[in-house]
Amino acid sequence: MSNQSKSNQARPRRSVLYMPGSNPRALEKAKGLAADSLILDLEDAVAVDAKSEARRLVAEAIKAGGYGKRELIIRVNGLDTPWGRDDIKAASEAGPDAILLPKVESAAMVKEAEDLLVENGAPKTTTLWCMMETPRGILRAEEIADSSLRLGGFVMGTNDLVKDLQARHTPMRLPILTSLSMCVLAARAAGIAVIDGTFTDLNDDEGLVASCQQGVELGFDGKTLLHPKQLAAANEAFAPSAAEVEHAHAIIAAFEAAEAEGKGVALLDGKLVENLHVEVAKSLIAQAEMIKELEA
Structure with missing residues (x-):
């Protein structure tokens, strides 16, 4: 099955910025940032005791609007956690552009999430995205990419991937090059978007530029970012000069x-x-x- 006909695949996604869902100031600040897409995060960026409050804050922020033409993505907790199903219920009701699933490893995981979106009345315009961040997930990239017509894209979770592979972080990312390329191949074959992983050293401007350039060369649509100071580099690298x-x-x-x-x-x-x-x-x-x- 191919998703080539989806109109939303063509939109710019040069910069995809993670914002902690538990921080109201950050959610407000995001309205004025030069990011093409925002991932309002309920997972890694939120402490266990703040999960419920973050869910409420993010849902309210989406409903209130004010983000202009920025693409809004909610990253939920996994369905195998105590918060995942409630996250998807709240996200479905809020109606963002996309809901991002962590640690996806099979078509069945996508189907389960899709059923929950339908069950909770998510708008048909809300797509599903998948974090590709485990060895099993990478090995099943093609299966996952073809799992649903509602699938909108892949987001690389390179930090978790390096950890699970027992590999090393290197400037050229050779230890995960196979994984990156497998996901680009699967995404392009299915006609979905594919976003590169983060660059974690916020003080290494040259390293960030090089990582963005490598992402462009590998075929990614854009890069996930951890801080607003990284936006300019990604926006320049992934845009035509x-x-x-x-x-x-x-x-x-x-x-x-x-x-x-x-x-x-x-x-x-x-x-x-x-x-x-x-x-x-x-x-x-x-x-x-x-x-x-x-x-x-």
């Missing part, structure tokens, strides 16, 4: 000129231009336009 947009227009113009002469390929700056290059160019221009609209 002015030069790229200009070149995209040149590709389209060159190909159209060649077609007018009855040719199937064009030559631009000594390089062949075929239909696939035109498709990429049009997609890049559309992305740049959507970013401009979002930032307005």
Whole structure:
């Protein structure tokens, strides 16, 4: 089953910022931040004794609105915890853009969550997203990606993944490169979004830029972030540059000129231009336009 027809997959997700659901000031501050998407977190960022209050605060924040065109995602606790089902009930009633499930390891886990969304009256526009952060989850990436027409995307949980693999955090992330690429492959095959994991050193600006660039090269749509100070780097890395947009227009113009002469390929700056290059160019221009609209 393919999710290619989902219109929400095309939206910009350069920067996906985690916000602790138990912090009212953070939830309010998020309304003015330059993030494409916000993950209002009920899981890792919330202490056990604050889970119920965080659930109430996040649901109220979603219902109250004021976040503009930012995509709103609620990360719930796992269904095997004491809070997961209540989280999904509250999130379904609040109606965010998406509900993010932690530690997904099978299609059955997605189906169980989907049934709860339906049972609790979640809007049809609320999609399900999956944290990909365990070895078993990575090995079943294709199965999970194809598990539901309601599935909107993958979010890489690279810290948990490194821990479970008994691997190491390295600048080039070679220990988890296979896992990252498997999830990109599965997501692209299913037509869903895929977001890179966090960069945890808030004082290493150069490292953050390099990690964002690697994410772009691997094919991710954007990057999850831990602090607003990381937003600018992700927004710049995952957006088409002015030069790229200009070149995209040149590709389209060159190909159209060649077609007018009855040719199937064009030559631009000594390089062949075929239909696939035109498709990429049009997609890049559309992305740049959507970013401009979002930032307005």
